[in-house]
Amino acid sequence: MTETKVRKTVTTKRLGNTDVYQEDVSASEEVEAEQFALAKVSQFLWFIGHLIATLLVLRFIFLILGANLTGIVRFIYNITNVLVIPFRGIFPNIREGVSYFDTAALLGIVMYYLIILLIDRLILLFSKSTEPME
Numbered sequence: 001m002t003e004t005k006v007r008k009t010v011t012t013k014r015l016g017n018t019d020v021y022q023e024d025v026s027a028s029e030e031v032e033a034e035q036f037a038l039a040k041v042s043q044f045l046w047f048i049g050h051l052i053a054t055l056l057v058l059r060f061i062f063l064i065l066g067a068n069l070t071g072i073v074r075f076i077y078n079i080t081n082v083l084v085i086p087f088r089g090i091f092p093n094i095r096e097g098v099s100y101f102d103t104a105a106l107l108g109i110v111m112y113y114l115i116i117l118l119i120d121r122l123i124l125l126f127s128k129s130t131e132p133m134e
Contacts, residue, residue: 038127042120049116053109055080060105066098084108 009024059080067073084104091103 035127038123042123045116045119045123049113052083052112056083056105056109056112059084060102063100063102063105066100080105083112087111 007026011022011024013020013022055076058076061067062073062076069077084102087104087107089104090107093103094101
């Protein structure tokens, strides 16, 4: 359970014939270590998901535009080859000149996001809270 602590400080100062009251109010929430750890795991999973999706989007763009196999393009292809292997052959790929419509990369983006969403919901299921972690 999250506990909110409120601290109120009242200061009185005399300026001439007038008393000035100053109130400082601060609130802080303490989150249990378990909830904090689950939230961090969830954030890490989404970071990995966004990283994978970004790499696959770059792969798709490079292939559709017919990029030359140099430097960063070769690096992206080498990394993402492993990520698209499970999705190759499900849908036909279209090749027109140097352009290549990589359906495996698009399907990979959707599937990896769905997998991470399911894992994230499982984490939420095992947490004590019923609200999504942010």
